[in-house]
Amino acid sequence: DGGITQSPKYLFRKEGQNVTLSCEQNLNHDAMYWYRQDPGQGLRLIYYSQIVNDFQKGDIAEGYSVSREKKESFPLTVTSAQKNPTAFYLCASSNGGQGSYYGYTFGSGTRLTVV
């Protein structure tokens, strides 16, 4: 079955450490997205990529970095510059170019906690 796989499901980060969250899709979607979700708040866009080797900052990109070397993969690195990284991170993909004609498909999320 096609879908999006996020790993790990739970991740713990020590102060000053960089960690990388994995997102893989086998839907043959062109576009991929990373969102952050905090309790009581809506989803906020971190980064997105419309095609391979290209990505754009979202609303809260500071302290995060991404790469898009393959169509199927869009890993997110939470750097030590991100001062409040504890949150639930969601990866999504879409097809159809601008406007995401067919809507979004989401992964199951990664919960990151600073220890």
Add this chain to the structure above:
Amino acid sequence: KQEVTQIPAALSVPEGENLVLNCSFTDSAIYNLQWFRQDPGKGLTSLLLIQSSQREQTSGRLNASLDKSSGRSTLYIAASQPGDSATYLCAVIDNYGQNFVFGPGTRLSVLP
């Protein structure tokens, strides 16, 4: 900048009731609107996608309507069940943007 609101923030109903969740958006020039369900600690599951040229979509006990001119969408759930308990989010994408803008969600509890 597009803003999306959802009313109510939380809703608790007895099993079997029909209910309506509301979604409002500030810019009516949208490309499409999508309703999602999120269970605690889980990702988002797509429920219905409404293109801008459509007025409604139906899937089982769910019906979503779209009124672009008034900037509103409603999600109607018929004969609610305890398994419907979750947070429901709507998201819109406008004709100029590349990405969806999400509402904060409505947390639904259906009591047996």
